[in-house]
Amino acid sequence: MQKLTIKRLITELVDIPIKRPHQFSAIKVSSKSFVLLRVELSNGVTGIGEGTTPGIFWNGESVETMKLVIDQYAAPFLLEENATHLETLLQKLNRQIRGNAFAKATIEMALLDALGKTYDVPVHQLLGGLHQEKIPVRWALASGTPEGDIEEAKNAVASGQYANFKTKSGKEAPDDDAKRSIRIAEGIKGHSSIGIDPNGSWDRMTTMKWMDDFFAAGIDFLEQPLPPHDIEGLARLAAMKKVPIMADESVASIQDAMRIAKTNAADIFSLKIHKAGGMKNTVKVAGIAEAAGIACFGGTSLESSIGTAACVHTYSSIPNLDYGSELFGPDWLADEIVKEPLVLKDGYIHVPVQAGLGVELDEEKVSLYRRKEQ
Numbered sequence: 617m618q619k620l621t622i623k624r625l626i627t628e629l630v631d632i633p634i635k636r637p638h639q640f641s642a643i644k645v646s647s648k649s650f651v652l653l654r655v656e657l658s659n660g661v662t663g664i665g666e667g668t669t670p671g672i673f674w675n676g677e678s679v680e681t682m683k684l685v686i687d688q689y690a691a692p693f694l695l696e697e698n699a700t701h702l703e704t705l706l707q708k709l710n711r712q713i714r715g716n717a718f719a720k721a722t723i724e725m726a727l728l729d730a731l732g733k734t735y736d737v738p739v740h741q742l743l744g745g746l747h748q749e750k751i752p753v754r755w756a757l758a759s760g761t762p763e764g765d766i767e768e769a770k771n772a773v774a775s776g777q778y779a780n781f782k783t784k785s786g787k788e789a790p791d792d793d794a795k796r797s798i799r800i801a802e803g804i805k806g807h808s809s810i811g812i813d814p815n816g817s818w819d820r821m822t823t824m825k826w827m828d829d830f831f832a833a834g835i836d837f838l839e840q841p842l843p844p845h846d847i848e849g850l851a852r853l854a855a856m857k858k859v860p861i862m863a864d865e866s867v868a869s870i871q872d873a874m875r876i877a878k879t880n881a882a883d884i885f886s887l888k889i890h891k892a893g894g895m896k897n898t899v900k901v902a903g904i905a906e907a908a909g910i911a912c913f914g915g916t917s918l919e920s921s922i923g924t925a926a927c928v929h930t931y932s933s934i935p936n937l938d939y940g941s942e943l944f945g946p947d948w949l950a951d952e953i954v955k956e957p958l959v960l961k962d963g964y965i966h967v968p969v970q971a972g973l974g975v976e977l978d979e980e981k982v983s984l985y986r987r988k989e990q
């Protein structure tokens with residue numbers, strides 16, 4: 617086979633409106649920004665990748681930094697390289713560029729899409745093969761009031777759209793947050809359940825104080841209650857055996873996964889392909905979890921159908937996704953830049969079967985949402 621080389625990398629920023637404002641611990645957002653990457657190979661195939669973050673508060677990267685890192689620092693190392701030597705390219709990027717996991721994941725996504733299209737196989741086949749054809753999805757309740765969240769959850773369950781939920785916390789004082797979450801959990805008890813995600817904004821004492829009440833309210837899991845660096849605090853919470861403790865911001869790299877596994881600091885890992893630096897690394901993190909008896913949850917950086925497809929291919933290939941996923945990105949955006957957005961139906965997202973990521977750009981929509989000042 618003739619050498620398959622990387623000929624061009626093109627990036628652009630797009631801003632896509634969302635259906636309703638979303639409250640994180642640190643910010644409220646009303647549109648979502650993405651860096652769209654196209655990688656052209658010498659066989660004429662173009663792969664697409666998407667970089668996005670919950671916000672710069674989450675890990676220090678933004679779509680603007682991703683674009684800069686890809687254009688100025690990664691592209692010169694990738695041009696004319698053999699695209700089939702994926703692991704070699706990723707190792708090279710790691711040596712040349714420290715950190716910037718989200719930017720690296722975007723590059724890997726576009727390369728895997730291009731390779732999948734070249735070999736005419738869906739990306740999950742390049743990651744080891746399929747384990748499940750559809751993945752349960754939790755919806756994030758973030759209406760702003762407990763009453764609104766309870767109503768939203770009950771309506772979603774009644775229509776069969778979603779079965780279970782997550783709530784974002786961290787905007788209020790930790791005690792008020794805890795009370796609000798318990799109120800929502802009690803309001804939907806018997807119909808559904810919630811996991812709580814304060815995005816690292818609580819402290820040890822407050823969290824410990826509420827663990828009995830979280831257990832009594834039937835809360836499914838407590839995700840990243842403490843700041844990312846407080847692994848010892850997470851271990852103490854996990855040792856209480858009240859509500860399963862999920863690590864998210866604390867578990868990005870494979871080294872993080874090993875440290876948390878060794879210190880028994882989590883019962884569940886939230887996987888995310890961008891924070892891990894790509895799909896291959898995410899599979900490795902899931903492998904460490906499997907060896908340590910830790911369950912996995914398919915997390916999201918609130919991707920569009922492009923990034924969500926990458927997540928679905930990855931999560932569907934691992935055996936220990938015991939807590940399902942939160943891959944509701946396509947349902948949260950008011951519009952998309954692909955021709956056929958991924959379908960969320962009856963609380964499940966289905967794995968694309970087409971070659972590559974299985975999504976195709978709608979160029980008119982890309983033009984519509986392209987940022988004027990790049």
Ligand SMILES: [Mg+2]
Binds near residue numbers: 813815839864865
């Ligand atoms: Mg989280």
